[in-house]
Amino acid sequence: MKYALPVAISAALAVGAALAKPQVDVEPPAPTAEIKASRAAAQQFGVTLKEALQQAVKASGPISGIQVCHEQAAQIADKLSTEREMLVRRTSLKVRNPNNTPDNWELAVLKQFDARKAQGEPVDNLEFFAVIDDDQGQKTFRYMKAIPTSSLCLNCHGDTISPEVDAKLKELYPDDKARGFKEGDLRGAFTLAKPIP
Ligand code: HEC
Secondary structure, rough: OOOOHHHHHHHHHHHHHHHHHOOOOOOOOOOOOOHHHHHHHHHHHHHHHHHHHHHHHHHHHHHHHHHHHHHHHHHHHHHEEEEOOOOOEOOOOOOHHHHHOOHHHHHHHHHHHHHHHHHHOOOHEEEEEEEOOOOOEEEEEEEEEEOOHHHHHHHHHOOOOOOHHHHHHHOOOOOOOOOOOOOOOOEEEEEEEEEEO
């Protein structure tokens, strides 16, 4: 009985300390091979596309930029998917091309990115990955990385779009939802998938 009280108090203190300081001293786990490969593939996709887009817009204006996004985006994605042996695509909560519509898992992650952005996390930092069973029951590693909106993007995804660009976009994408973005907004995400044997 003599020791009961101090023991109870120190136990309560220990629990309190553990609750107040959850896992802060724990190092995050080292990135796996899949995470490293996904980060590299997403980065390469982004850089390749942005360079092609910037070059086209600079050389012959936003209309030829549309051609890059319309034709080359999917080609670059296919080439990367083969080279990197993982499916590489882009998606968004507001898509221009309906082929880029998110599936359920992607939709949940995009909403999570939106919420994290609202909590103050920089869009550049937003990524998420998980191992899930796909529709066929295939175990799959999935990875997403947020794509921020920069000033270049506003030519075709902003509020004020020039009449020629507007006309071309309407012709190619009658269901276009990817307008009205502002600099710093979450434009969408790179999304990658790799089946796990
Ligand atoms: C010259 C016009 C133009 C510019 C500038 C542009 N885009 Fe796009 N964007 C498009 C077109 C066209 C598509 C549809 C591509 C397709 O058919 O898959 C598209 C599609 C996308 C998609 C795929 C999701 C969807 O909406 O279908 C993302 C993500 C995207 N753009 C992000 C960006 C970002 C980020 C920038 C700036 C760095 C940017 N875009 C600049 C024209 C443009």
